[in-house]
Amino acid sequence: MSNSGYVPNLPNKPLWLLAELTYACPLQCAYCSNPLEFAKYKNELSTDDWKRVLREARKMGAAQLGFSGGEPLVRQDLEELIAEARQLGFYTNLITSGLGMDEKRIKAFKDAGLDHIQVSFQAASEELNNLIAGTDAFRHKLEMARLVKKYGYEMVLCFVLHRQSIDQIRDVLELCVRLDADYVELATTQYYGWAYHNREHLLPTREQLQRAEPVAHEFQERLKGKMRIFYVVPDYYEVRPKACMNGWGAVFLTIAPDGTALPCHAARQLPGMELPNVRQHSVEWIWNQSPDFNRFRGFEWMKEPCRSCPEKEKDFGGCRCQAYMLTGDAANADPVCDKSPHHHVITDAIDRAARIAAGKESAAKPILFRNPRNSRALLDVGTTKPEASLPA
Amino acid sequence: MAEAKEIKPSGKVYGADSVPQVVPGKRLQWEEAQNCWVILYPEGMIKLNSSSAEIMKRIDGTRSVAEIISDLKRAYPGVELDNDVYAFVEIAHEQQWIRPKPAQ
Numbered sequence: 001m002s003n004s005g006y007v008p009n010l011p012n013k014p015l016w017l018l019a020e021l022t023y024a025c026p027l028q029c030a031y032c033s034n035p036l037e038f039a040k041y042k043n044e045l046s047t048d049d050w051k052r053v054l055r056e057a058r059k060m061g062a063a064q065l066g067f068s069g070g071e072p073l074v075r076q077d078l079e080e081l082i083a084e085a086r087q088l089g090f091y092t093n094l095i096t097s098g099l100g101m102d103e104k105r106i107k108a109f110k111d112a113g114l115d116h117i118q119v120s121f122q123a124a125s126e127e128l129n130n131l132i133a134g135t136d137a138f139r140h141k142l143e144m145a146r147l148v149k150k151y152g153y154e155m156v157l158c159f160v161l162h163r164q165s166i167d168q169i170r171d172v173l174e175l176c177v178r179l180d181a182d183y184v185e186l187a188t189t190q191y192y193g194w195a196y197h198n199r200e201h202l203l204p205t206r207e208q209l210q211r212a213e214p215v216a217h218e219f220q221e222r223l224k225g226k227m228r229i230f231y232v233v234p235d236y237y238e239v240r241p242k243a244c245m246n247g248w249g250a251v252f253l254t255i256a257p258d259g260t261a262l263p264c265h266a267a268r269q270l271p272g273m274e275l276p277n278v279r280q281h282s283v284e285w286i287w288n289q290s291p292d293f294n295r296f297r298g299f300e301w302m303k304e305p306c307r308s309c310p311e312k313e314k315d316f317g318g319c320r321c322q323a324y325m326l327t328g329d330a331a332n333a334d335p336v337c338d339k340s341p342h343h344h345v346i347t348d349a350i351d352r353a354a355r356i357a358a359g360k361e362s363a364a365k366p367i368l369f370r371n372p373r374n375s376r377a378l379l380d381v382g383t384t385k386p387e388a389s390l391p392a
Numbered sequence: 393m394a395e396a397k398e399i400k401p402s403g404k405v406y407g408a409d410s411v412p413q414v415v416p417g418k419r420l421q422w423e424e425a426q427n428c429w430v431i432l433y434p435e436g437m438i439k440l441n442s443s444s445a446e447i448m449k450r451i452d453g454t455r456s457v458a459e460i461i462s463d464l465k466r467a468y469p470g471v472e473l474d475n476d477v478y479a480f481v482e483i484a485h486e487q488q489w490i491r492p493k494p495a496q
Contacts (some may be wrong), residue, residue, distance in 0.1 A: 013425055015437065061425030063437050089421060091432035116417060116434045156418055156434070 005301075006384045013061030014253035014287050017090075018068055018265060019050065021078070022257050025071040026099045028369035029122055031160055031195040034070065035268055039375035040389040044088035047077040049278065051084050053255055056283035058088040062253065065090040066205050070257065073100035079108045086113030093118065096235055106144075108302055112152045116147050120158040121172075145179055154182040161212070162189045163357060164204035169212045173219045173229070181227055186216060188234035192266040194370040196325060200363035203353040209237060240311065241318025241334035248296035248320060253287060266321040270330050296320050301331050305339040398437075406457050406481045411493040412431030418489055420448050431489055447480050453493055457481060 005369055023038040025052070035041075045053070065085050072078055085092045094109065095115045109117070121141070144210070149155045157179070159165075159172050169186065176184045191199045198352055204212075216231035223229065235242050245264045254262040259277040260269055267276065276290045295301065299312055306317040318334020325350045326335045327342040335342040355361040368374050396490045406412060414420060423430045423437075429445035440448060446467070450460045461477050482492045 045487075061423075063423060063425075063430070063432060064435060066435075091419060091425075091434075091437075093434060115419065115432075152416055154434075298425075 012058055012250065014283070015062060015251045016066070016253065017054075017062040017066045018058045018066045018252065018254040019053070019072075019081075020068050020070065020254060020256050020265065021045075021050070021072045021386075022070040023080070023096075024074040024084070025069060025370075026074075026123065027071065027097055028371045029160070029194070030198045030367050030369050031189040032370040033190065033192040033195055033266060034370065035193050035266075036197060036378050037375060038070075039372045040379055041256065041260075043259075044176060044257045045255075045259045045278070045354035046324075047080060049259065049353050050077075050081055053259075053278050053283060054081070054085050054088055054090070056278075057189055057253060058090060060284055060287060061100055064093065066093045066095055068095040071100060073097075073105070079105070079112050082109055082114045086115070091115050095120070095295045097122075101144050101147075104179045106147050106151050110153075117153050117154070118158055118173055119145055119148065120160065122160065128146070136176050142179065145181070149180070149182075156183045156185070157177065157181045158185040158187060160187055161204070162205045163208065163353065166204045166208050166212050169218075172320065173215070176229075177219075177223070178228065183228045183230070185230045185232070187230075187232045188359070190235065191325075192228075192321060194368065197365070198367050199349065200352065200356055200365070203236065203349060204234065205354045205357045206237065206350065208357075209233070215318075235319075235322075235336045236350060238336055239338040241315050241336040242324075243315045244319035244322075247316040249287070250297070250316075251294040251390055253283070261292075263296075264321065267292075270324050296330070301329055302335070303329075306333045309339065366378045404482060405485050406478065406492060408458040409456050410481075411453065411456050412451045412460075412481055412484070412490040413493045414448075414451060415488055415491050420445075438487075443476065444480060444484075447477055448484070448489070451481075451484075451490055 009050065019251075020229055022044055023041060025032075045055055060176070067081070069076065072094060075081070082092055082094075092114050094114055095118050098119045107255075119141075145155055145157065157176055161169065165172075173184070174184070188204065189195050189202050191203070194201060213231070213233070213353070216229060220229045220231070249263050254263060254265045254267075255260060256265070256268065257279060259279045260268065260275050261278055261281075267273065273292050274290065276286045276292060280287070281290070299307070302312065302317055306312050309317075315334075315337075322329045322334050322336065323332045324330035326345045327340075333340040335345050337343065352361065356363055417433060419432045420429060421432060422428075423439075426439055428442075429440045429448065431440065431448070446464060447460065450463055452481055455463070457477065461474055464477065465471070481490065485492075
């Protein structure tokens with residue numbers, strides 16, 4: 001979650017509740033951060049389960065609520081959940097692709113008290129080309145972006161950038177200008193879930209970033225006071241890690257579609273997690289008492305170089321999931337940090353991306369689009385063939 | 393996010409007759425768990441100190457700055473607060489919590 005206005009030393013409350021309502025999604029983004037094995041989590045929480053979770057989290061001090069997924073519009077009870085959340089005093093955010101939205105639904109969301117909508121664009125070359133060319137397939141999406149504004153919301157657009165789209169950053173920003181967007185987030189893919197699986201296809205090269213960044217700054221300067229542009233540099237190109245989730249179990253609480261409570265939406269993959277579920281436990285017990293949420297709280301769990309690092313209170317050692325994925329131990333320093341003895345795994349990935357982009361090497365695996373068929377195939381290798389093809 | 397008092401305003405947008413309103417998308421509410429008034433906005437929250445909250449609560453898109461000041465003076469007799477209110481609305485404006493309602 002970007003651009004949070006929370007200060008890290010507020011009392012320890014789950015201020016941010018991310019409600020992943022469903023893993024169902026009409027899109028198949030290769031950079032999705034949902035777990036690869038999402039197809040096995042079928043037992044979605046009911047409307048009443050969600051209402052109880054909302055009440056319990058609100059009582060504990062949660063103030064921000066993100067409805068996410070998958071595509072949250074797939075849930076037909078979304079309007080009802082928004083109304084409940086708003087009545088409880090949440091600031092309600094809808095994070096959507098806009099697919100499945102129409103004017104009737106936007107109006108219903110407004111009537112239910114929805115505070116904020118963020119529309120994300122895939123920014124794959126094909127989609128961008130279609131957007132820029134104004135073809136039928138994407139007229140709907142542009143219409144949704146405009147309707148958001150018509151109903152009194154800021155137009156907040158999110159574009160995910162990766163190797164195959166980042167060179168079109170100027171087209172993306174020109175499109176935003178044409179749409180009269182209020183806020184644009186240019187977020188470079190972070191490598192979790194499907195994005196991690198597809199990293200060799202998605203990680204941009206250093207040269208691409210060096211070309212893109214001045215364009216972002218040019219538009220920021222040009223549109224000062226009219227359109228806010230938030231450009232996120234990918235953490236692989238940093239030498240200090242991000243303060244992931246503002247610290248483990250510090251402000252963020254994710255509830256997955258099946259009711260599993262997680263300190264971040266990628267944490268399910270970590271070995272040794274007990275994965276408490278809101279069907280069995282209260283939100284209060286999960287937040288305050290559960291072993292999972294206490295596992296990386298504070299600084300006691302840290303190893304060197306984090307333990308004695310003067311910056312540990314600033315970045316909390318970075319991301320536990322990234323430490324696990326890239327070093328094999330979730331308690332290690334996030335290898336993005338150049339103090340980490342594993343930092344070479346990051347620079348190796350960057351070097352490899354450059355060789356693949358230059359055509360000197362090829363990716364080990366074909367790009368895998370996020371869909372239930374591919375998810376099932378990964379769960380049950382051999383019975384179904386992953387449906388993999390390179391984008392046009 | 394720093395509390396409002398620590399920030400100094402740099403411009404002057406509001407006069408006695410200006411009618412400030414809360415910017416759409418921002419919401420003032422009492423937050424029991426924080427034991428204070430807060431401004432909520434996308435993905436964030438600003439905690440208000442009690443004097444900022446007393447002013448914000450009176451910003452409703454109908455009252456002018458002068459009316460807000462006289463209302464506050466009725467609630468807090470004998471307190472000299474004109475300058476504080478003028479300074480606060482400028483800060484709140486720069487923070488994009490409020491904006492002046494266009495003249496009818």
